[in-house]
Amino acid sequence: MQLPFIESCFHAFKDQSALVHNLTNDVAHNTVANVLLACRASPAMVHDIQEAPDFVCLSDALAINIGTLTQTRLNSMLATAEMAHSKGIPWVLDPVAVGATAFRQQACRQLLSLQPDVIRGNASEILALAGMSSQSRGTDSGDSVAAAHAAAEALTQYAKVVVVTGEIDWVTDGMNRWAINHGHPMMTQVTAIGCALTALIAGFVGANKKAMAQAAVTALCYYGQAAEHAMQIAQGPGSFYIHFLDSLYALQATDVSQQARVTLYE
Numbered sequence: 001m002q003l004p005f006i007e008s009c010f011h012a013f014k015d016q017s018a019l020v021h022n023l024t025n026d027v028a029h030n031t032v033a034n035v036l037l038a039c040r041a042s043p044a045m046v047h048d049i050q051e052a053p054d055f056v057c058l059s060d061a062l063a064i065n066i067g068t069l070t071q072t073r074l075n076s077m078l079a080t081a082e083m084a085h086s087k088g089i090p091w092v093l094d095p096v097a098v099g100a101t102a103f104r105q106q107a108c109r110q111l112l113s114l115q116p117d118v119i120r121g122n123a124s125e126i127l128a129l130a131g132m133s134s135q136s137r138g139t140d141s142g143d144s145v146a147a148a149h150a151a152a153e154a155l156t157q158y159a160k161v162v163v164v165t166g167e168i169d170w171v172t173d174g175m176n177r178w179a180i181n182h183g184h185p186m187m188t189q190v191t192a193i194g195c196a197l198t199a200l201i202a203g204f205v206g207a208n209k210k211a212m213a214q215a216a217v218t219a220l221c222y223y224g225q226a227a228e229h230a231m232q233i234a235q236g237p238g239s240f241y242i243h244f245l246d247s248l249y250a251l252q253a254t255d256v257s258q259q260a261r262v263t264l265y266e
């Protein structure tokens with residue numbers, strides 16, 4: 001399905017060269033930065049509570065990822081998210097492995113109270129965040145995306161847009177729902193590909209504040225298509241990662257729009 005908003009959201013993102021402030025995890029820093037750079041956005045990792053709330057005011061968007069959470073980091077995340085929200089700077093929550101421990105659940109409850117613009121997680125994370133039972137395996141999902149549709153819907157009481165990723169990604173803003181059929185299973189064999197997607201979605205919503213759900217759908221089409229192109233030449237996870245960055249760098253608005261496999265449910 002060709003959707004006119006894909007080209008406009010893509011161009012807005014590229015034109016802005018969005019500065020994305022990341023409070024992300026230790027595993028993901030390098031990949032998040034490389035993905036954003038390949039997409040022509042600007043990454044910044046600024047963690048300390050002494051400066052993160054100030055730095056976010058200079059940014060187009062904020063991505064918060066609880067992958068390697070500590071109490072010190074959580075304090076900084078809460079202060080920075082609060083600042084972002086008060087300044088109208090969009091922020092995205094990635095609730096990595098939220099179902100695994102009480103600390104993560106409690107942290108996410110506090111973060112949800114600061115009204116993220118977007119939540120992006122795999123199916124198990126979205127189920128757990130909504131208080132439903134899930135089958136996660138550490139940071140990986142053990143649930144289908146379809147099993148998390150209702151959970152995503154429930155979470156729209158906390159966020160404007162909820163994104164569930166997996167074989168067929170799902171986006172809801174509580175009024176419309178989009179299914180995005182792109183990507184490749186190889187994406188699950190390279191760590192932090194989900195974390196980097198969260199940062200990319202932050203960049204897209206930062207550049208498209210009035211169309212956040214459409215911006216998230218566009219980011220998912222772009223990301224999934226880049227993976228498909230990369231897999232035409234990759235031979236395993238290592239070469240996939242390299243070709244994935246190259247494909248993110250090369251893809252153009254018309255490619256992403258013309259090849260989009262998106263189903264809209266109104």
Ligand SMILES: Nc1ncnc2c1ncn2[C@@H]1O[C@H](COP(=O)(O)OP(=O)(O)O)[C@@H](O)[C@H]1O
Pocket residue numbers: 121122123139140141165166167168169182183184185187188192193194195197223224
């Ligand atoms: N089986 C799959 N087929 C195609 N794409 C997938 C598959 N599983 C995950 N992806 C893609 O991988 C990216 C990361 O999603 P996911 O693996 O759900 O996140 P996380 O790494 O946080 O668990 C998304 O772009 C998603 O579309």
Ligand SMILES: Cc1ncsc1CCOP(=O)(O)O
Pocket residue numbers: 025027028067068096139190191192193194195196
């Ligand atoms: C392995 C691991 N452990 C804590 S965070 C992290 C990275 C998770 O990355 P992703 O959610 O993108 O698979």
Ligand SMILES: [Mg+2]
Pocket residue numbers: 094096122139194195
């Ligand atoms: Mg993840």
